[in-house]
Amino acid sequence: MNGWESMTRHDILKGCNTFLKAIADAPALSCVEYYFIPWLREFTAVEALYPETIVSYAQAEEIIQRSSYASPQGIARVQEIAERYGIVTHEKCRYNGKFPKGNELWLLRVNPSFFRGTQRAWREDHYVRLMTRTDRQSYLVNAYPLEVREMNRQDMEWLHGDCLVYRFCSDKEVRAPFAWQQTQLPEAMPTISVMRDALLLYRVSLRRRKACLPSAALDELIAYADRLFFASAMAAKKNPYDKSLPALWREDLVGAEKKFLEKE
Numbered sequence: 001m002n003g004w005e006s007m008t009r010h011d012i013l014k015g016c017n018t019f020l021k022a023i024a025d026a027p028a029l030s031c032v033e034y035y036f037i038p039w040l041r042e043f044t045a046v047e048a049l050y051p052e053t054i055v056s057y058a059q060a061e062e063i064i065q066r067s068s069y070a071s072p073q074g075i076a077r078v079q080e081i082a083e084r085y086g087i088v089t090h091e092k093c094r095y096n097g098k099f100p101k102g103n104e105l106w107l108l109r110v111n112p113s114f115f116r117g118t119q120r121a122w123r124e125d126h127y128v129r130l131m132t133r134t135d136r137q138s139y140l141v142n143a144y145p146l147e148v149r150e151m152n153r154q155d156m157e158w159l160h161g162d163c164l165v166y167r168f169c170s171d172k173e174v175r176a177p178f179a180w181q182q183t184q185l186p187e188a189m190p191t192i193s194v195m196r197d198a199l200l201l202y203r204v205s206l207r208r209r210k211a212c213l214p215s216a217a218l219d220e221l222i223a224y225a226d227r228l229f230f231a232s233a234m235a236a237k238k239n240p241y242d243k244s245l246p247a248l249w250r251e252d253l254v255g256a257e258k259k260f261l262e263k264e
Contacts, residue, residue, distance in 0.1 A: 007132075012139050016131050016148040019141050021264045027207035029053075029072060032107060034127045034143035036079045036166065040088070042187060048174040049081045050208040057184045057225075057253050061198040065186055069197040087176050088166050095163040099133045105166040106130040108140070110235065114158035127164060180192055180209070189247060193240035197227040203258065217263045224256050 007015070010173055022038035027050075040046045053075050055063070067073040082088045100106040105128040114128070133153065141148040151158065189197065206222045225230045228249055 009137075012132060012151070013148060016141050017157055018147055019129070020133075020146060021133065023141065023143050024146060027211065028078075028143075029069075029075065029167040029204055030077065031127050031143045031199065032164065033078050035105060035107055035127070035141070035179070036090045038152060039166070040078075040082060040168070041131075043103075043168045044087060044171045046078065046082075047211040049085075049087075049176060050080050051176040052076060052081065052181045053078065053161055054178060054203070054205045055214075056180055056182050057198065057202050057257055058185045059179075059181065060202040061190060061250070062183070062186050064194055064198040064201060065188065065190065069200050072201060075201075081174075081176065085172055085173055087174070088168055089165060090166045094161050095159060097127045099238075100130065100165075105164075107164040107166075109160040109162040109263045110158050111160045125162075157193050180205075182254070182261065185250060186252060187244045190250070191240060192245050193236040194231065195246045195250065196232040196236045199225060199232055199260070203229055211224075213264075215239050215264070217260050221256055223262045225253065228253060237257055 017146050019038060021170045023034045023236065026037040028034040028037055037046050059074075061076050064074050065099075067180075079088065079090065083090060095108055108130050109125060109127050114126075126144070128143075128149070131141055133139065136153055138151045138153055140151060141147075142149060186227065203222070203225050206218065206225060210218050210222065232245070235242060
């Protein structure tokens with residue numbers, strides 16, 4: 001039993017929309033993290049898992065240059081850290097048509113027919129959260145695009161079949177080390193599209209740092225990184241291969257980061 005069985009359709013949709021808002025606020029790097037972070041927050045202080053995922057701008061740029069924002073290599077996922085500490089367990093299985101228990105998070109992999117219009121997920125292996133199901137309907141929350149979907153259970157063509165099941169086990173104390181190190185910027189000058197993606201990753205990192213150690217100085221750095229990100233996103237639309245703007249911006253950003261760290 002997960003507490004949803006006795007709810008009316010109105011209450012189920014209300015609960016789905018509440019979780020949807022929590023997704024929008026989650027400092028996540030993947031669709032799984034978007035669901036996992038607000039779900040785990042219902043049981044324990046998920047912020048305790050953030051420190052070893054927090055990187056400097058130079059680290060973020062290096063990660064993007066050797067991988068991508070859709071699949072950044074070198075940053076542990078929050079769910080992986082939680083499992084390492086024994087807070088959760090997880091299994092990958094085939095969806096069996098049932099619904100989650102109270103301590104479970106069920107993520108269903110979807111296929112391209114799930115999406116409407118032109119929007120598509122960044123990765124091929126995209127998951128949605130199954131909140132609950134009735135005899136006739138499945139109630140889903142999708143991180144990209146942000147939406148609640150009410151699906152007829154007779155129509156399962158959208159379902160890939162794979163299911164990730166996370167189970168909360170124990171509210172254990174976590175002492176994760178900070179991974180933030182001010183390293184040298186990569187020698188290769190990034191294009192503006194690479195810098196945009198590095199800033200995307202960096203902004204998530206800063207939000208995680210704020211969740212652990214909020215400060216006015218950090219708010220200033222976040223605001224500066226936000227301005228650079230929106231400017232880089234606009235510039236990348238015009239010329240994604242431009243390197244003149246990164247040459248102007250990246251040193252200033254690293255300098256702003258250094259000033260922040262000196263104040264901490």
